[in-house]
Amino acid sequence: MLGIMEGSHAVAEAVKRCRPQVIAAYPITPQTHIVEALADMTANGAIDCDYITVESEFAALSACLGASATGSRTYSATTSQGLALMYEVCFNVAGMRLPVVMTIANRAMSAPLSIWNDQQDSISLRDAGWLQLYAEDNQEASDLHYIAYRVAEDSSVCLPVMVCFDGFILSHTYEPVDIPTQEEVDRYLPAFAPRERLDAKDPVSFGMYATPEYYLEFRYEIDKALKDSLAVYEKAGKEFAAIFGRDYSAPVEGYRLEDAETVIVAMGSICGTVKDSIDEMRADGKKVGLLRIRCFRPFPTGAVKAGLSGAKRVAVLDKNISLGSKGAVAIEVRDALYASGVPVLDYVIGLGGRDVRKRDIRKVVEMAEKGEGDCFYGLRTEVLR
Numbered sequence: 274m275l276g277i278m279e280g281s282h283a284v285a286e287a288v289k290r291c292r293p294q295v296i297a298a299y300p301i302t303p304q305t306h307i308v309e310a311l312a313d314m315t316a317n318g319a320i321d322c323d324y325i326t327v328e329s330e331f332a333a334l335s336a337c338l339g340a341s342a343t344g345s346r347t348y349s350a351t352t353s354q355g356l357a358l359m360y361e362v363c364f365n366v367a368g369m370r371l372p373v374v375m376t377i378a379n380r381a382m383s384a385p386l387s388i389w390n391d392q393q394d395s396i397s398l399r400d401a402g403w404l405q406l407y408a409e410d411n412q413e414a415s416d417l418h419y420i421a422y423r424v425a426e427d428s429s430v431c432l433p434v435m436v437c438f439d440g441f442i443l444s445h446t447y448e449p450v451d452i453p454t455q456e457e458v459d460r461y462l463p464a465f466a467p468r469e470r471l472d473a474k475d476p477v478s479f480g481m482y483a484t485p486e487y488y489l490e491f492r493y494e495i496d497k498a499l500k501d502s503l504a505v506y507e508k509a510g511k512e513f514a515a516i517f518g519r520d521y522s523a524p525v526e527g528y529r530l531e532d533a534e535t536v537i538v539a540m541g542s543i544c545g546t547v548k549d550s551i552d553e554m555r556a557d558g559k560k561v562g563l564l565r566i567r568c569f570r571p572f573p574t575g576a577v578k579a580g581l582s583g584a585k586r587v588a589v590l591d592k593n594i595s596l597g598s599k600g601a602v603a604i605e606v607r608d609a610l611y612a613s614g615v616p617v618l619d620y621v622i623g624l625g626g627r628d629v630r631k632r633d634i635r636k637v638v639e640m641a642e643k644g645e646g647d648c649f650y651g652l653r654t655e656v657l658r
Contacts, residue, residue, distance in 0.1 A: 274452045280411040280443040281306035283450040284350075284376055284436075287415040289320050290458040291374075291422050294345040294465075297325040297336035301355040302388050303440035304378040308350055330355035334362040334375070341371040342479050344470035346422070349373065352440055353380035353394045360398065366433045367402025367495060369479040372425030372465075373433040374418065375403075378440040379541070379592075381625045389626020390440045392541060396569075396593040396601045402495050404434040404502060405570040407540040411448045413567075414438035416519055419453075419462055423509040428468050430502045432495070439542040441626070453517060461516050499571045506568060524568035525576045529555065533562030535638050536581055538606055539590040540566045543622075543629055547590070550634035561638055566602065577609045587617045588641040590629075594621045599647060618646025627651065 278286070285307050288296075296315065298308040315324040323340075327333045330351050337347040351359060356377060366373050377395045381387035395405060406421065408414035414436065421434040438444065469477055483491055503524060510522025528548050530536065537547055544565045554561045564580040566573070581587055587610070591600020598604065603619035610617055618641050623629045633651065640646060 274454070275449060276452070277447050278450050279306060279445060279447050280414060280438065281378070281445065282310050283411050283415040283452065284418065284438070285310035285314070286452045287418040288348055288376075289314055290453065290455050291348070291418060291462060292346065292464070293320070293322050293348040295323050295325065295337065295340035295347045296349070297327055297333040297340070297347070298349045298351065299327055299330045299333045299355060301330070301352055303380060303444045304350050304352045304355070304376070306444065307376060307378070330358040331362060334359040334366065334373075337373050338362060338366050338369065338371060341366070341373050342369065342471050344465070344467040346426075346465040347373050348375070350376040350378070352378045353382055356394045356398065357382065363398055363401040363403065365480055368491065370431040370495070370498075371433060372422070372431055374421045374425055375433065375435055376418070377435050377437040378444045379437050380440040387625040390442050391592040391624045391626065392437070393593045393624070395435055395437045399570055399601060402432060402499060403570065404432060404499065404506070404568070406434065406436050406568055407566065408436065408438040408443065409542055409544045409565065411438070411443055411446065412450050412519070413521065414443060415450055415452065416513070416517070416521060419458060420506070420509050420513055420521060422462055424502060424506050426465055427502075427505050430498055430505050431468055432498055432502060437541070442542045457516060461513060503568065503571050503573060521567065523576065524566070524573035525580050526565040526567060527580050528563040528565065530562040530564065530580060530583065532560050533583065534560040534585040535588060535641055536562045536564055536584040536586075537588050537590060537634070537637070538564045538566065538581075538602060540569060540602060541592065543590060543592065546629060546631060547634050550631040553631065554635060554638065559638065569602070572605050574609045577606060578613075581606075581610060581615065584615055586641050587615055588637050588646065589617060589619045590623075590637070591619055591621050592623045594624065616644065618644070620646060620648060620650040622650040
C-alpha cells in the first residue's frame with residue numbers, strides 16, 4: 274500500500290502489522306500521534322492486543338516489562354522527558370533480556386523546555402543496553418520496526434530496541450510511504466516465541482538480586498549480546514530486502530564516498546540536507562561525501578573505519594552534546610579512527626530544533642578544510658551572558 278501519510282501514522286501502521294500483543298504508552302509531544310493512532314486501531318478491533326492506559330511513561334515501560342516477561346510481544350513509544358522518566362526501567366528491560374521495541378520521536382531535553390528536535394534524549398541512554406537505530410526518512414522509520422522485532426526476538430540477542438526518528442521533522446511530515454500487506458509482514462516476522470517467560474508451572478526469575486560475585490558476568494553477557502547483534506541485524510536487513518526491495522542491512526550508509534576528501538558523519542533526517550548540499554558542492558569541484566550512521570548501538574566500528582578509510586578529514590554533525598566533553602557520535606568516530614591519524618572534527622549543531630540549512634553544511638566543510646572544529650556551530654554569542 275503506497276500512500277502519502279504522516280510519519281507518526283506510518284510508524285503506527287508498521288507497528289500494527291507487527292502484531293503486538295500488549296501496547297503501553299503515555300502521550301507526549303511529538304510522539305502522541307503514534308499512540309493515538311494505535312489506540313484507535315485497538316478500540317476498533319484492527320489490532321488484537323491489550324492497550325494499557327497508564328499514568329506515566331515510567332508506568333508504560335514497566336507494563337511492557339511485565340508483559341514481555343510473560344511472553345507477549347510488546348511495544349511503546351516516547352520522547353524527551355518521557356524517556357528520561359523511563360530511565361530506571363530502560364536498564365531493567367535490557368538487564369532482564371526482554372525484547373521490547375520502542376519508538377523514540379527524538380526531542381530536546383529540558384531545561385529550558387523545548388519541544389523541538391535534537392537527539393539528546395536517546396543518546397543519553399546509549400549505555401542502557403538497547404539497540405539504537407536512527408532513520409533518515411519516514412519510509413525507513415516505518416520499515417525499521419519490522420527489522421527491530423526480528424533482531425530483538427532472536428534467541429541469540431533477546432535485547433530491546435529503540436527505533437529513533439526526528440520529532441516534527443519526520444513525525445509530523447507527510448511523505449510517500451510504502452506499507453507492506455499483513456501477509457507480507459507475517460512472512461517476514463513470525464509470531465513471538467520467547468526463549469524464557471514467567472510461568473507458574475515452570476518457575477524462573479528475572480532481574481533477581483546479584484551479589485558482586487555475579488554482577489560483572491551479567492554485564493559482560495549483555496555487552497557481548499549487544500555487540501553480536503550487529504551480525505543478526507545485518508542478516509535480518511538482507512532478508513527484509515529480499516522480500517520488500519528496500520535494503521537497510523548496512524549499519525552505515527555511504528553517499529559519494531568514492532573520492533571524498535572531506536567526509537561528513539551524521540545520523541537522522543539531517544542527512545537528506547547533507548546529501549543535497551554535497552551535490553551542490555560537488556558541482557563546484559569539492560570532493561565531499563557522507564557516512565550516515567543507521568545503527569548507533571551497537572556501534573559499527575569496523576563499518577565506520579571502512580567507510581572513512583579514504584578520507585583526509587572527517588566532520589561530525591552531532592545533534593547532541595555530552596556536556597563537558599563533545600558530541601557522542603564524534604567520541605565514537607574518534608575512537609574508531611584513533612590509529613589512522615585522520616582528524617575528526619566535531620560540530621554540535623541543530624540543538625533544540627535550530628534549522629540546519631545547506632549553507633550551514635557548506636560552512637562546516639569550509640571550517641573542516643581549515644582544521645577548525647570541535648565547536649557549537651552557529652552559536653549566537655550576542656545572547657550569551
